[in-house]
Amino acid sequence: MSATAVGAAMVLALTGCSSSTGTSSQSKDSLVWSMWISGTADKAAWQKVADGAGADGGPKVTIQGSPFNDYWTKLRTQLGTGSAPCIVTVQSLRTANYTDVLRPIDEYAKSAGTDLPAFDSAALDGMKVGGKLYALPYDTGPLMMFYNKDLFKEVGAAAPKPGWTVAEFEAAAAKFKAAGKTMLGSTVEDLNLESMILGYNGGRVLTSDGRLDAENPQFAQGLDWISSLVKKGEATQASSDPSADNNAFVSKQVGLYTDGPWGLLDQKAKAKFPIGVATMPSGTSGPSSFSAGSGFGISKQCKYPEQAYRAIETMTSEKTLTSLATQGRAFPARTAAQKAWYDNAGIDGADSVFPVAQKNATPLPGNKQSDQLSQLFVQYGIQAVNGQGSGAETMKSIAGQLAQ
Numbered sequence: 466m467s468a469t470a471v472g473a474a475m476v477l478a479l480t481g482c483s484s485s486t487g488t489s490s491q492s493k494d495s496l497v498w499s500m501w502i503s504g505t506a507d508k509a510a511w512q513k514v515a516d517g518a519g520a521d522g523g524p525k526v527t528i529q530g531s532p533f534n535d536y537w538t539k540l541r542t543q544l545g546t547g548s549a550p551c552i553v554t555v556q557s558l559r560t561a562n563y564t565d566v567l568r569p570i571d572e573y574a575k576s577a578g579t580d581l582p583a584f585d586s587a588a589l590d591g592m593k594v595g596g597k598l599y600a601l602p603y604d605t606g607p608l609m610m611f612y613n614k615d616l617f618k619e620v621g622a623a624a625p626k627p628g629w630t631v632a633e634f635e636a637a638a639a640k641f642k643a644a645g646k647t648m649l650g651s652t653v654e655d656l657n658l659e660s661m662i663l664g665y666n667g668g669r670v671l672t673s674d675g676r677l678d679a680e681n682p683q684f685a686q687g688l689d690w691i692s693s694l695v696k697k698g699e700a701t702q703a704s705s706d707p708s709a710d711n712n713a714f715v716s717k718q719v720g721l722y723t724d725g726p727w728g729l730l731d732q733k734a735k736a737k738f739p740i741g742v743a744t745m746p747s748g749t750s751g752p753s754s755f756s757a758g759s760g761f762g763i764s765k766q767c768k769y770p771e772q773a774y775r776a777i778e779t780m781t782s783e784k785t786l787t788s789l790a791t792q793g794r795a796f797p798a799r800t801a802a803q804k805a806w807y808d809n810a811g812i813d814g815a816d817s818v819f820p821v822a823q824k825n826a827t828p829l830p831g832n833k834q835s836d837q838l839s840q841l842f843v844q845y846g847i848q849a850v851n852g853q854g855s856g857a858e859t860m861k862s863i864a865g866q867l868a869q
Contacts, residue, residue: 557591561831600760625743650710662687667750688856730793
């Protein structure tokens with residue numbers, strides 16, 4: 466994934482169980498799991514996870530799948546109409562939106578003796594709201610940059626090093642411009658945009674405790690900085706298409722773009738050039754980025770929470786996450802499974818850049834208005850990035866919409 470890029474994939478029919486399936490059709494031996502699915506290969510990979518949940522005597526798990534962008538609308542409808550699956554997949558920055566319909570799982574983890582320290586601490590923290598754990602994470606990762614090694618050499622720009630600075634980033638962008646090429650593929654996706662600005666000057670619209678600060682002046686200045694890159698021709702104009710930056714990168718129209726580790730192997734398969742990975746450029750606040758991940762929780766409607774927890778323990782086990790890592794499906798939330806991802810990736814430098822990026826990353830906190838904020842970035846953020854208004858004016862408009 467880039468998370469919303471997954472949503473741009475082909476639309477699938479719901480598999481195994483339709484949205485009309487009620488909780489009454491589930492039993493302690495047969496549970497429904499709701500998951501976003503982006504294609505045939507993706508479906509096959511997650512089916513193996515479902516099959517594994519029942520292989521050791523646990524309940525049979527049936528997948529209910531839909532593309533990422535449709536997933537959240539359908540899930541909220543199910544959770545509000547009594548037709549919820551027992552096992553629910555949630556994204557870290559959206560977990561706060563669903564605490565009213567998800568069970569905290571701390572007591573289940575304690576009763577089962579789950580080794581929580583075996584999970585990456587940032588991944589685990591991302592699944593918490595108000596100190597309570599709502600899901601076991603299966604993947605994680607900091608936002609970083611992927612770059613075209615050939616293009617950097619062609620324009621004479623220095624290859625990014627872990628911890629590279631905004632000044633070095635801008636120097637490379639100038640090299641691209643001098644060669645008649647564009648370096649950065651712009652985006653207004655929430656996680657990507659917020660991570661880039663956090664690295665630039667520490668600006669953030671969500672405080673560390675998840676409160677909205679939409680008119681944060683540093684964040685507005687960060688928007689102005691990105692807009693200046695677009696104005697100089699060093700970055701593309703932003704688009705409402707969440708895949709525009711990914712596609713521009715693969716087609717060699719830009720030299721780099723922002724993404725998470727979940728997107729690296731997919732891009733490697735598409736790109737006809739060697740890919741490099743780099744940390745977000747660090748500015749006035751030092752090296753920093755946001756991290757995010759996803760995990761499996763239990764709906765409050767589920768009548769069999771103990772069985773559901775047993776299933777999600779298996780679905781996030783080292784064995785399962787190692788398997789997903791070797792398929793390139795997820796950068797594992799369990800640290801012991803991460804080596805398998807590096808071995809499978811075959812990306813030169815990934816094993817040195819990722820730890821640096823992860824060390825300097827903080828989980829992007831969720832907020833009950835996160836979905837609305839994401840939509841407003843698409844509606845108004847594009848205007849700021851593309852020079853149709855200042856960052857301050859844009860964020861004032863967004864704050865006004867959030868207050869309604």
